[in-house]
Amino acid sequence: MITVLxxxxxxxxxxxxxxxxxxPEQVAAVVNTxxxxxxxxxxxxxxxxxxxxxxxxxxxxxxxxxxxDDTYTCLEWLxxxxxxxxxxxxxxxxxxxxxxxxxLQSGATLTEVADQFRRALGVQARILPMCDEPVPTHIITDxxxxxxxxxxxxxxxxxxxxxxxxxxxxxxxxxxxxxxxLATAELIVLAPSNPxxxxxxxxxxxxxxxxLRESNATIVAxxxxxxxxxxxGPAVPLMQALGLETTAVGIAAAYRDFLDVLVIDTVDAALQxxxxxxxxxxxxxDTIMRGPAEKAALARVVLSQ
Amino acid sequence: MITVLxxxxxxxxxxxxxxxxxxPEQVAAVVNTxxxxxxxxxxxxxxxxxxxxxxxxxxxxxxxxxxxDDTYTCLEWLxxxxxxxxxxxxxxxxxxxxxxxxxLQSGATLTEVADQFRRALGVQARILPMCDEPVPTHIITDxxxxxxxxxxxxxxxxxxxxxxxxxxxxxxxxxxxxxxxLATAELIVLAPSNPxxxxxxxxxxxxxxxxLRESNATIVAxxxxxxxxxxxGPAVPLMQALGLETTAVGIAAAYRDFLDVLVIDTVDAALQxxxxxxxxxxxxxDTIMRGPAEKAALARVVLSQ
Numbered sequence: 001m002i003t004v005l006x007x008x009x010x011x012x013x014x015x016x017x018x019x020x021x022x023x024p025e026q027v028a029a030v031v032n033t034x035x036x037x038x039x040x041x042x043x044x045x046x047x048x049x050x051x052x053x054x055x056x057x058x059x060x061x062x063x064x065x066x067x068x069d070d071t072y073t074c075l076e077w078l079x080x081x082x083x084x085x086x087x088x089x090x091x092x093x094x095x096x097x098x099x100x101x102x103x104l105q106s107g108a109t110l111t112e113v114a115d116q117f118r119r120a121l122g123v124q125a126r127i128l129p130m131c132d133e134p135v136p137t138h139i140i141t142d143x144x145x146x147x148x149x150x151x152x153x154x155x156x157x158x159x160x161x162x163x164x165x166x167x168x169x170x171x172x173x174x175x176x177x178x179x180x181x182l183a184t185a186e187l188i189v190l191a192p193s194n195p196x197x198x199x200x201x202x203x204x205x206x207x208x209x210x211x212l213r214e215s216n217a218t219i220v221a222x223x224x225x226x227x228x229x230x231x232x233g234p235a236v237p238l239m240q241a242l243g244l245e246t247t248a249v250g251i252a253a254a255y256r257d258f259l260d261v262l263v264i265d266t267v268d269a270a271l272q273x274x275x276x277x278x279x280x281x282x283x284x285x286d287t288i289m290r291g292p293a294e295k296a297a298l299a300r301v302v303l304s305q
Numbered sequence: 306m307i308t309v310l311x312x313x314x315x316x317x318x319x320x321x322x323x324x325x326x327x328x329p330e331q332v333a334a335v336v337n338t339x340x341x342x343x344x345x346x347x348x349x350x351x352x353x354x355x356x357x358x359x360x361x362x363x364x365x366x367x368x369x370x371x372x373x374d375d376t377y378t379c380l381e382w383l384x385x386x387x388x389x390x391x392x393x394x395x396x397x398x399x400x401x402x403x404x405x406x407x408x409l410q411s412g413a414t415l416t417e418v419a420d421q422f423r424r425a426l427g428v429q430a431r432i433l434p435m436c437d438e439p440v441p442t443h444i445i446t447d448x449x450x451x452x453x454x455x456x457x458x459x460x461x462x463x464x465x466x467x468x469x470x471x472x473x474x475x476x477x478x479x480x481x482x483x484x485x486x487l488a489t490a491e492l493i494v495l496a497p498s499n500p501x502x503x504x505x506x507x508x509x510x511x512x513x514x515x516x517l518r519e520s521n522a523t524i525v526a527x528x529x530x531x532x533x534x535x536x537x538g539p540a541v542p543l544m545q546a547l548g549l550e551t552t553a554v555g556i557a558a559a560y561r562d563f564l565d566v567l568v569i570d571t572v573d574a575a576l577q578x579x580x581x582x583x584x585x586x587x588x589x590x591d592t593i594m595r596g597p598a599e600k601a602a603l604a605r606v607v608l609s610q
Contacts, residue, residue, distance in 0.1 A: 041406050073376055074379060077399075081401065094379050094382075094403075095379045095380075099383055120385060
């Protein structure tokens with residue numbers, strides 16, 4: 001069993017590589033739900049949908065989120081009726097949010113919904129929400145406290161970040177499915193996802209970090225920071241706000257209490273000694289996943305640890 | 306003021322004629338909400354939407370319901386996810402249901418939602434839900450008790466009808482806006498709508514029928530039954546189940562306790578004596594609304610009473 005802690009686009013692309021090199025039934029993704037929020041009365045789970053739709057082969061490949069060839073008719077009409085339109089919801093995409101909301105209202109757990117969706121869309125890897133309770137990630141900014149999606153999408157990450165708050169996280173629990181996936185894994189991988197708002201909420205779940213520290217599995221992370229910059233998204237200002245160095249060394253520092261191996265990009269090879277000084281083995285390879293071949297190659301390096 | 310008691314397609318087409326011949330600001334439609342139901346977790350109000358979209362000029366003209374030039378992408382994807390697809394919801398149409406559900410969940414009344422929607426879509430006539438409480442119309446059939454939309458759309462009206470039940474109607478009340486529209490009307494019109502499941506729920510609201518009996522307004526109905534058949538929809542089996550004669554005479558009998566005038570079609574001219582024997586004046590004219598000219602002509606006859 002291989003269990004991958006996952007955020008959105010970077011994790012989804014990494015998982016595409018993983019299922020090229022091992023049987024997808026042996027793979028479980030534990031997915032961040034801190035980005036989840038309610039808009040138009042609908043329950044939206046950005047990271048779950050990105051991972052599910054990517055592995056289903058229906059993701060919009062240019063964006064890395066949203067469904068390929070989607071249309072925006074319903075959103076346009078929501079706008080006519082006075083609803084907010086800052087979050088781009090396609091007509092195909094909306095089906096996920098409508099059905100998820102309906103199932104949750106009828107008593108299903110988010111775990112059950114995610115499993116039903118990945119099966120309906122033909123995904124063989126397991127996709128596990130990190131918890132079933134709502135745990136919205138808030139970004140504390142100079143303009144006030146914003147939900148992460150408001151900070152990132154509505155306000156386009158222009159606000160200065162002072163801190164991050166995982167609302168309700170102390171009252172949440174990793175699901176039994178997540179605990180099982182961690183307990184039975186030979187290899188636990190932290191995907192190349194934002195350490196603050198993607199991996200951070202997973203690690204903040206009560207007991208989760210202790211499980212990793214005490215795990216007999218090999219724990220490998222892929223650095224989402226290459227040459228001092230995030231491959232995608234606002235990792236740099238968020239890491240800075242938390243006092244993390246915005247390099248692969250900062251990633252090693254953030255995970256050093258449980259991490260065995262950090263996979264870093266060739267351009268960062270010079271950081272190897274600093275990372276290993278933190279007690280984390282550094283493996284150098286090409287980590288930029290331009291296409292299927294690069295994704296598989298990166299997965300092979302990770303899985304060989 | 307002209308107040309029109311309205312169901313769906315027939316009422317909406319009649320109202321199109323009315324606003325051709327009087328200023329729309331002087332017109333209020335009191336709309337049946339017995340067809341309202343929840344599907345995909347969304348609050349659907351078929352008659353309100355038919356009336357609103359018809360007066361907004363955006364209705365699908367061939368169907369009489371749904372929005373013109375709509376697409377069905379979201380519904381197709383809901384189907385992929387295992388959701389029921391028997392109720393045809395277009396992408397444009399879904400925006401109404403999503404936004405209505407969101408507004409109701411945030412505490413708005415159905416009256417407020419209907420008013421917001423008709424203003425957003427440029428409708429000048431007032432559109433008033435008959436009540437704000439859910440009052441689903443159930444059809445009692447040989448196959449069990451079904452919501453009206455399940456009976457009509459999912460099962461295509463194939464079941465034998467034994468009776469009709471207006472759930473929760475005794476606990477519902479006409480809204481203040483409806484009471485005001487009835488109190489200030491010089492003319493109250495019962496649109497050519499199904500007497501059992503469109504006009505019936507409105508008349509079943511506590512106190513409503515007494516208001517009509519005691520009103521000083523002229524009360525005119527347009528018969529939805531022409532030559533013994535409904536212009537559209539399942540009026541005949543529903544009237545039969547309630548023991549009503551399925552002719553314009555049956556319409557007169559259903560409303561005779563408050564009705565001043567029944568407008569009947571030329572083909573039913575021979576029924577005039579039977580209708581007048583019930584104490585209802587019968588006016589004969591062409592009632593089939595093929596286009597704008599016929600709609601306006603019918604409206605002129607009704608408004609001249």
